[in-house]
Amino acid sequence: MAANNSGSIQEELGEGGTGVKREAEEEESTSSSAAQATATAMLPRSSSRPQLDLSGAAIHGTLEERDPTILLPNQSDDISHLALDIGGSLIKLIYFSRHAELSTEDKRKISTKRRLGMFNGGRRSYPILGGRLHFVKFETEKLNECLDFISSKQLHRGGVDSPSWRSGAQPDDILIKATGGGAYKYADLFKERLGVSLEKEDEMDCLVAGANFLLKAIRHEAFTHMDGHKEYVQIDQNDLFPFLLVNVGSGVSIIKVDGHGKFQRVSGTNVGGGTYWGLGRLMTKCKSFDELLELSQRGDNSTIDMLVGDIYGGLDYSKIGLSASTIASSFGKTISENKELSDYRPEDISLSLLRMISYNIGQISYLNALRYGLKRIFFGGFFIRGHAYTMDTISFAVNFWSKGEAQAMFLRHEGFLGALGAFMSYEKHGLDDLRIHHLVERFPMGAPYVGGKIHGPPLGDLNEKISWMEKFVQKGTQIIAPVPMGVPATTGMGGFERPTSKGDILRSDASAALNVGVLHLVPTLDVFPLLEDPKTYEPNTIDLDQDEFKYWFKILSDHLPDLVDKAVASEGGTDDAKRRGDAFSHAFSAHLARLMEEPAAYGKFGLANLLELREECLREFQFVDAYISIKQRENEASLAVLPDLLMELDSMNEEARLLALIEGVLAANIFDWGSRACVELYHKGTIIEIYRMSRKKMQRPWRIDDFDMFKKRMLTDRKDQPYKRALLFVDNSGADVVLGMLPLARELLRHGSEVVLVANSLPALNDVTANELPEIIAEASKHCGILRKAAEAGGLLVDAMAGIQDDLKDAPESVPLMVVENGCGSPCIDFRQVSSELAAAAKDADLLILEGMGRSLHTNLNARFKCDALKLAMVKNQRLAEKLFNGNIYDCICKFEPVS
Ligand SMILES: Nc1ncnc2c1ncn2[C@@H]1O[C@H](COP(=O)(O)OP(=O)(O)OP(=O)(O)O)[C@@H](O)[C@H]1O
Numbered sequence: 001m002a003a004n005n006s007g008s009i010q011e012e013l014g015e016g017g018t019g020v021k022r023e024a025e026e027e028e029s030t031s032s033s034a035a036q037a038t039a040t041a042m043l044p045r046s047s048s049r050p051q052l053d054l055s056g057a058a059i060h061g062t063l064e065e066r067d068p069t070i071l072l073p074n075q076s077d078d079i080s081h082l083a084l085d086i087g088g089s090l091i092k093l094i095y096f097s098r099h100a101e102l103s104t105e106d107k108r109k110i111s112t113k114r115r116l117g118m119f120n121g122g123r124r125s126y127p128i129l130g131g132r133l134h135f136v137k138f139e140t141e142k143l144n145e146c147l148d149f150i151s152s153k154q155l156h157r158g159g160v161d162s163p164s165w166r167s168g169a170q171p172d173d174i175l176i177k178a179t180g181g182g183a184y185k186y187a188d189l190f191k192e193r194l195g196v197s198l199e200k201e202d203e204m205d206c207l208v209a210g211a212n213f214l215l216k217a218i219r220h221e222a223f224t225h226m227d228g229h230k231e232y233v234q235i236d237q238n239d240l241f242p243f244l245l246v247n248v249g250s251g252v253s254i255i256k257v258d259g260h261g262k263f264q265r266v267s268g269t270n271v272g273g274g275t276y277w278g279l280g281r282l283m284t285k286c287k288s289f290d291e292l293l294e295l296s297q298r299g300d301n302s303t304i305d306m307l308v309g310d311i312y313g314g315l316d317y318s319k320i321g322l323s324a325s326t327i328a329s330s331f332g333k334t335i336s337e338n339k340e341l342s343d344y345r346p347e348d349i350s351l352s353l354l355r356m357i358s359y360n361i362g363q364i365s366y367l368n369a370l371r372y373g374l375k376r377i378f379f380g381g382f383f384i385r386g387h388a389y390t391m392d393t394i395s396f397a398v399n400f401w402s403k404g405e406a407q408a409m410f411l412r413h414e415g416f417l418g419a420l421g422a423f424m425s426y427e428k429h430g431l432d433d434l435r436i437h438h439l440v441e442r443f444p445m446g447a448p449y450v451g452g453k454i455h456g457p458p459l460g461d462l463n464e465k466i467s468w469m470e471k472f473v474q475k476g477t478q479i480i481a482p483v484p485m486g487v488p489a490t491t492g493m494g495g496f497e498r499p500t501s502k503g504d505i506l507r508s509d510a511s512a513a514l515n516v517g518v519l520h521l522v523p524t525l526d527v528f529p530l531l532e533d534p535k536t537y538e539p540n541t542i543d544l545d546q547d548e549f550k551y552w553f554k555i556l557s558d559h560l561p562d563l564v565d566k567a568v569a570s571e572g573g574t575d576d577a578k579r580r581g582d583a584f585s586h587a588f589s590a591h592l593a594r595l596m597e598e599p600a601a602y603g604k605f606g607l608a609n610l611l612e613l614r615e616e617c618l619r620e621f622q623f624v625d626a627y628i629s630i631k632q633r634e635n636e637a638s639l640a641v642l643p644d645l646l647m648e649l650d651s652m653n654e655e656a657r658l659l660a661l662i663e664g665v666l667a668a669n670i671f672d673w674g675s676r677a678c679v680e681l682y683h684k685g686t687i688i689e690i691y692r693m694s695r696k697k698m699q700r701p702w703r704i705d706d707f708d709m710f711k712k713r714m715l716t717d718r719k720d721q722p723y724k725r726a727l728l729f730v731d732n733s734g735a736d737v738v739l740g741m742l743p744l745a746r747e748l749l750r751h752g753s754e755v756v757l758v759a760n761s762l763p764a765l766n767d768v769t770a771n772e773l774p775e776i777i778a779e780a781s782k783h784c785g786i787l788r789k790a791a792e793a794g795g796l797l798v799d800a801m802a803g804i805q806d807d808l809k810d811a812p813e814s815v816p817l818m819v820v821e822n823g824c825g826s827p828c829i830d831f832r833q834v835s836s837e838l839a840a841a842a843k844d845a846d847l848l849i850l851e852g853m854g855r856s857l858h859t860n861l862n863a864r865f866k867c868d869a870l871k872l873a874m875v876k877n878q879r880l881a882e883k884l885f886n887g888n889i890y891d892c893i894c895k896f897e898p899v900s
């Protein structure tokens with residue numbers, strides 16, 4: 001690679017972890033590719049839509065591999081992967097990397113999909129490509145670094161993993177969308193150096209499209225920042241327009257936005273980011289923007305600015321609302337004294353300059369908001385740089401002059417509005433179809449963010465990531481240095497005391513990039529259709545505030561060494577695994593430290609996000625499944641006693657059996673490797689002993705005990721009209737699923753209800769995954785005719801039962817038992833983003849059973865659904881028990897919420 005470890009290429013974000021795999025669109029493309037090819041030929045190039053040409057597709061690698069690479073020799077490189085915004089100061093680059101491999105459909109999935117009718121209805125005519133969006137920036141002065149970066153990653157040819165690149169094809173005319181002045185100025189250079197033509201998109205169009213996209217598609221994008229306090233704002237899509245968009249780049253553009261593509265540039269100012277950086281550099285001899293900004297944090301502007309008090313002999317001018325500390329004239333003090341530039345501290349100069357420019361921008365923005373009666377002002381552009389003092393100053397100006405009427409808001413992707421807009425203008429990405437639930441934001445550690453200077457291309461390769469983490473450890477606390485929170489004490493009278501505490505160090509530019517993640521585009525995600533109200537739905541039960549975070553910080557930190565041991569062992573305990581284990585440990589600790597200092601750093605973060613972050617972090621260092629051997633051991637032990645349990649259950653009458661079944665689910669939920677108290681228990685006995693002990697301790701009434709209501713519903717109200725389809729969200733491997741949920745599923749099947757077991761797509765702790773379930777069910781089916789027939793009817797035994805001959809053919813038709821994946825790899829579930837398979841299964845469901853702490857307590861305890869819902873869990877955490885139910889550890893929850 002050309003641009004390695006030198007210069008100051010600033011990679012905002014590195015490669016992310018593995019996202020949830022795409023799967024729905026492949027078969028759609030195959031069937032329609034011929035028609036599409038004709039259609040594309042007739043349309044102008046820029047309006048073609050994403051289509052993967054799957055003809056001639058071949059699996060590359062062995063079929064035994066988990067996800068073999070599929071080569072698409074005939075896929076043209078028509079899908080562009082890169083867009084640029086070349087501004088006066090910075091080049092912003094956004095590139096798209098497709099998920100490296102297309103997932104192959106296993107037999108289970110194909111047969112389930114057929115059963116759920118997924119091959120017919122619900123087709124999107126133009127599939128969105130699954131992949132990731134990366135955000136990178138360079139200094140415009142160092143354009144060469146940008147060119148080297150593009151060239152080293154072959155982004156202009158669709159990326160190094162693009163098939164055309166592999167086959168060495170050289171398309172004659174590659175068009176790349178570009179905006180900003182540099183799209184004109186540097187067009188020839190791009191042609192010369194990379195052989196690409198820049199397709200110019202209007203800068204204002206792009207800024208607006210980018211802002212609208214972010215406000216629509218990213219859940220926690222916009223926030224307010226006042227007096228050092230950051231708060232995310234919930235944007236109501238139906239009440240977004242009109243707003244004022246102020247882009248503070250080198251210069252400032254002020255745009256009134258009335259809708260998608262509907263806007264007017266109403267004003268601008270030439271006093272902007274370029275002014276601060278340019279003047280600041282001349283006056284302080286700083287070598288970088290960050291250095292200048294960092295200086296300001298140690299500055300005292302009263303040595304430079306002329307304050308009202310300086311003019312009024314230390315008094316306020318209260319008649320017109322000005323306090324003595326109000327700046328009367330920026331830099332005004334420097335006129336009267338007989339001093340040279342060198343007599344002033346660079347720190348003070350930087351602060352005065354920063355304040356002067358930020359305040360001025362805030363004030364001009366307010367005046368424009370006033371001019372058009374707008375209440376909301378969004379500020380973008382890299383001048384903001386997530387810097388607390390800058391944002392506070394702008395907010396103060398807006399708030400003060402509008403007397404609290406108008407509100408200043410900032411965007412996490414502040415500097416990338418134009419580049420995003422340019423990227424969006426490739427209609428062929430189909431991104432205009434993109435919905436909020438298609439995007440998953442991940443926070444990888446791959447981004448190189450050492451110190452203030454960030455080097456080199458993104459750390460794509462695992463080894464580079466690990467070395468980087470090793471370096472990071474040597475660098476000590478650099479990325480966990482506190483964010484400077486220059487809490488400005490305002491006088492409330494147009495005054496602005498100088499910041500009282502501004503911190504010592506400016507968070508390095510790239511570590512500030514920890515505020516934005518890689519955006520994973522997962523077109524197969526959907527909103528769960530049975531949510532009563534997706535708009536008001538909030539997955540997390542408890543707000544992860546500072547206090548709550550502290551508690552979880554300790555739990556997760558304490559748990560870390562053990563998790564690393566398991567992860568390393570799961571990969572054979574080799575030296576390489578140990579190295580990855582250490583890197584994972586440091587990476588996750590760094591995330592925790594970052595969140596500890598600023599819980600809102602990654603958007604509004606709940607426990608569900610935090611637990612998922614840990615799993616993603618493991619995956620980033622290629623730990624596929626840390627608990628694999630524990631899961632296998634517990635499955636085997638539980639399957640061995642299942643026949644006895646089933647016999648015992650079958651000897652009971654229906655009523656006693658239903659109670660025993662629910663008790664069984666609650667008792668078996670004790671096997672949770674995420675709970676420290678439980679893990680300690682596991683050393684004290686065998687799985688079966690613990691299970692028995694747990695059952696024996698079941699004492700009704702439980703902490704929440706709606707069992708009688710559920711029993712009435714099952715055995716009385718619905719005696720002759722059983723539930724049509726029950727979705728059972730399963731939790732852990734071993735006893736939990738085998739001795740708890742499977743027997744309950746069997747009972748529902750016996751009642752004539754279809755049962756869909758819903759499990760994770762990817763591993764999380766010892767949770768059972770959708771991939772693992774068919775084998776468990778096949779094993780259980782050996783001892784149970786009900787399960788066997790249902791599993792057969794659900795297409796689950798295609799492989800596993802092959803070779804087992806019995807009298808199945810003569811058996812009466814059974815209702816099916818099916819397995820679907822939930823679309824996530826976390827111990828919790830966010831019903832706003834589930835797999836399309838689960839969404840399809842939900843269409844005919846009239847009963848939901850959520851099992852386990854993650855899915856029914858940490859998340860969804862308060863979620864309301866359109867059908868009957870049963871939430872079952874054992875509380876394995878004292879604090880949670882106290883907080884939620886005023887209860888104790890090992891309390892049981894059986895919450896039934898029927899729809900009337
Ligand atoms: N690392 C950096 N190097 C240079 N400037 C930076 C850096 N980080 C933030 N800035 C600030 O961001 C400004 C550039 O912001 P941005 O990239 O949004 O504008 P631009 O597109 O380059 O300018 P314009 O839109 O006016 O052409 C700089 O003028 C400077 O004030």
Ligand SMILES: CC(C)(CO)[C@@H](O)C(=O)NCCC(=O)O
Pocket residue numbers: 087088180181203249250251252253254267268269270
């Ligand atoms: C010239 C642009 C649009 C280039 O991005 C920007 O720097 C800007 O808006 N400058 C302010 C010019 C003015 O309106 O006075």
Ligand SMILES: [Mn+2]
Pocket residue numbers: 085086087088180249250418
């Ligand atoms: Mn710009």
